[in-house]
Amino acid sequence: xxxxxxxxxxxxxxxxxxxxxxxxxxxxxxxxxxxxxxxxxxxxxxxxxxxxxxxxxxxxxxxxxxxxxxxxxxxxxxxxxxxxxxxxxxxxxxxxxxxxxxxxxxxxxxxxxxxxxxxxxxxxxxxxxxxxxxxxxxxxxxxxxxxxxxxxxxxxxxxxxxxxxxxxxxxxxxx
Numbered sequence: 001x002x003x004x005x006x007x008x009x010x011x012x013x014x015x016x017x018x019x020x021x022x023x024x025x026x027x028x029x030x031x032x033x034x035x036x037x038x039x040x041x042x043x044x045x046x047x048x049x050x051x052x053x054x055x056x057x058x059x060x061x062x063x064x065x066x067x068x069x070x071x072x073x074x075x076x077x078x079x080x081x082x083x084x085x086x087x088x089x090x091x092x093x094x095x096x097x098x099x100x101x102x103x104x105x106x107x108x109x110x111x112x113x114x115x116x117x118x119x120x121x122x123x124x125x126x127x128x129x130x131x132x133x134x135x136x137x138x139x140x141x142x143x144x145x146x147x148x149x150x151x152x153x154x155x156x157x158x159x160x161x162x163x164x165x166x167x168x169x170x171x172x173x174x175x
Contacts, residue, residue: 023107034118073130089139090114
């Protein structure tokens with residue numbers, strides 16, 4: 001399958017945390033640089049607070065890991081909002097707005113999150129998303145969801161990571 005890959009430009013910048021996009025920042029997506037407070041004992045990193053402007057409600061917290069060069073994509077939720085924070089390693093995260101009623105329908109957003117570029121990413125329902133491990137070690141991703149996972153009826157819908165019509169390729173870009 002040959003597909004036209006979108007060119008990306010910077011649409012968000014917060015102290016080194018960059019989101020590139022084929023259009024604008026996808027409607028409902030939010031990001032901020034992580035707050036890390038070091039002292040002589042180590043570091044404390046704030047991930048998500050109830051007084052953050054994006055906080056909706058608490059569903060559950062889980063972690064997942066991704067090995068180097070592995071792609072975990074694409075999926076979306078009809079109800080759930082995902083809130084990602086990467087605590088170890090680095091991942092390249094891509095988002096694709098497939099929502100029919102969205103002013104940013106068809107837009108791709110891409111960003112890197114990791115231990116050397118801490119940040120928080122909010123992904124609203126209906127937005128396809130996934131990531132690729134780009135560090136040389138396993139990446140650890142924390143997700144704070146707005147809903148609990150329902151084993152008998154999951155709010156999770158998948159699209160093949162490579163064989164699809166999404167104008168994005170999961171590959172390293174040297175330059």
